[in-house]
Amino acid sequence: MTSQYVLFPGRHHLLTRFQAEHLGRLCEGGKATVVWAVTSANHENTKRNPVPYHRREAAIERFSVLTGLRSVVVPVFDTAPTERFAEVTLKNITVATGLDLHPGNTVVACSTPAVADLYERLGFGIDPVEAGRDPAPERPWDVLLRLASGDPAWLDLAHPATVDVYERYRLVETVRSVVNDPVVGDEGGLTPTRDYRTYAEAFADSAQRKWRLVHEHVRPGRIVDIGCGAGAVLELADREPVLRESDLIGVEVARHLYEECVHKKAQGAFTNANVYFYRRNVLGGAVFPDRSIDTTLTFALTHEIWSYGERAASMRRFVQAIYDQTAPGGVWINSDVCGPDDRDRQVRLRLRTDDGGNPPGVREDLAGLAPRAVADYVGGLSTRARFDQFTVDYRFGFDYRAEGDTITLGLADAMDFLTRKDYTDNWLSETREQFCGLEFADWKQLLTDVGFEIDPASHTSRNDWIVENRIAPVATLTGTDGTPIDWPVTHVFLVARRPLNT
Template sequence: MSYLLFPGRHLVNTTFQEQYLQRVLSQPPAALPGFLPGSDATEKPPVEILFAITSANQENSRYNPIPFHIRAVGVDRFARQLPAAATFRHRIFGIPHYGHTRNFAAFTIKEIAHQSERTILLTPANCLVLCSTPEVIKLYQELGFPIAPAELAETEMRPATPIEIIREIGAQKDWRSGDLVKTQLAASHGSLFEDFPEVPKRIARLYQDPLTNQEGSLTATRNYSSYARGMNEIIRLKYLDIRHTLKPGRIVDEGCADGALLAEISQDFPDADLFGIDLSAEFAGRFQERQRAGEFSGAYVHFFHRNLLDSLFEEESIDTTICNSTLHELWSYASQEKTVRAYLAEKFRQLRPGGRLIIRDVLGPEDGDATVDLWCSPDDGENPAPAELASRKERDQEWLQRLSTRARFHLFARDFLPANRSFSFAETEEAGRPVFRLTLRQAAEFLSKKDYTDNWKSEMNEEFCFWSFSQWKNTLVETGFQVLENVNDPASGSRAYANPWIIQNRYEDRVSISTTEGTKLPWPPTNMVLVAEKPLG
């Protein structure tokens, strides 16, 4: 048995691949342009094509905009329409996403062996690999496999690659109008997109989304495992913070991450329709795993892998919208005030009269522009020389945790919003000890982030303290909401507070804030809950 292994994401197939495969199936491998021999002689053309669809468990990102089942249908159509002189078989295997690893080729071969019940054991003696990606070619060569380099060997007029066709589709209003689609998309995939019209629409949406990156997330520096773990450890407390404010019916969690909050809500609202929205491809997979495991108590739950700025719901169709730690991300990664105001207006539109918008997030102090003195302990860790801090590029967790609070401040001042503005401060003394003179808003930003050692780089891109509690309330009122407060029972309505656990475990004996005259100031608020209602009538 002689195999042709064709690994790749297989987002689309091309007319060049169609023509090239005809040659591969009818000629000795050595006759192919640019053929790279392996450790064993390969004299006869293959008789079976193994399509290895990589990153099969990923979708809804620019890197992988098409779900595996659609890709598999497309590959099957492509193979069945191949006009080959010789008879051949084909099989399709889904290969999980392994990230960037030097073991990619070996993992693919092992995966095919296990998925085929070990009826297909690929070796350099029985398998030719079709691949045009230099980095992947090298991995298979290291294992001794011969290579048919496809597009890579076409030096005079290089054909379009599948991802180039995908990018063209992503830039078009009508996917059929692009030159590459007209001339180089295989007929099998033209018919595929006609039969599944949502696929080219999804490609265009993902490529035209101003917030998402290549992997389908806000930021490439976030460790999603530690981020989710940290959020989920306190999700019950966060839910109890807002439970009494929810209205039953259709409930949306915007920026739902892996669905942990909706899982809590489903316990108390089993008859509600629950909707989760998140931009992250990683969280999309984790949410779906919760759903598979039955963690939503039998409630109806639907996940939208979308940008929060998209308009997803009809006017006056939602009873409760929850924004849990999401609005500061919209401010930070989009157009700041313009984006947040537009977002709040869209939430007002989608809520029914009497419906509620629940915001639980970080915030800034009321007198944010006031000049204050911030003392940071130099005795709770290491204090590298400024030159060492300036020259170090890595921000690994173990190193960050060894730094004193004072050293972390110096690092924070270098790293915080580097592309937007400088973080200016002065060093002086207060009561015989060194302090940093800066605004109260700057001090609050540092306090809010100094302990994020597991996601330092990601958090440095996010601004927490842009609006005070009163500014948030004013903005909601200007949008049309009524802000619900209860002076007799503050915990039952909108409120801002300093989290006692954070004060005790992260602030005390490590930092303090005082006026420039030396009077100690209270801690700035760390969190807020805003309960905004759309008026009746």
């Protein structure tokens, strides 16, 4: 006996010809209604969820027309992992549609065993879809990966409804860009170990300082903040009368921070009607058309592009992309950490051993611990022992020679450790980044190579608070001959202009 409803839970980024044939048989030519529970409906532009919900819904509705199936489409927002996921989904469907789905009137079509098991526990009959065939046909995600890899066979496997929507809304390019993106994580952030609450608070606390640093160099027009965090700097730009006719645009890759930007806008945090937020990864391709942006702002971003991309190659592509999008006479203002001058110079770094524990060896298992346990362990080490742990967790290996409490190494490597050693709350995230990959001379060469002119306001600086409170109390720095060395610069401020005649 055919059930009245077929519940079909899934992300449904892509629909297949097999699904059309299978659902047609399962519904006996349209006698049952397919209830599409579209999970992760609030996620888009991530590797796990590259297609926004409204495009998924459009493809399902088109699919229903072409197949003659009667469908009801329900968005299901992402929740924390729970054994009650099936119950939450069913309640969500009832609230959205008024339908009461139960084992007496519904069969669940699901090829994911763990999800199917949740519904089976509630008494529902299960149709295994692809998992019930031998050999099993390709599942939608497999077909999507074919698309991402450039395999034209996806066109033969995908249903024409998906092909139509993908082509009309240029989703083929979007999916390929997001899925193949070298930086964005599965859930849209740079790294799964990062505590974005901490970062959002830090962005808000430093926004006033950042705006004071850059505001006199900002050219009105289209102003974009790439890596805008939770939008705190754009909130300050929004208050500037001289920028009231400007477009204020925030670009953020991390889903958590992007959603906070959208929330702020919805809550009326901006008076300017022309405030926009985009969730994009700038390494995935051009974000804006050529010569369309008057001012680009980047704060604490370029070292992440260097670290999570291909270092010098990724940085050059990024700088070229910024130059290309900048209008003639426009400006790029960049503030970030910086490597010391003569970064490869060999130095001797002496570190305290009496300010924490000194275990007999380093730990190789921190990635398997909870963040709080990592922070507690690293925070309890002496500075010298923390250096040893740093060399294990740091992604960018370097040569050094240790003799007791003294290490001989390159100046940039010394500063990478000293400027990172106190970030214990995000230790596994911070040790994936290199602060000192470029020194000021490298920056000037790169910018002029691409075509920028460097404004005289550009300069390096040293964070004396960090030196006086975090570094100098636990470390001394000398040349290999024992001569004391002054602590080097830690930050760079760059004002780069595209010439008017380009």
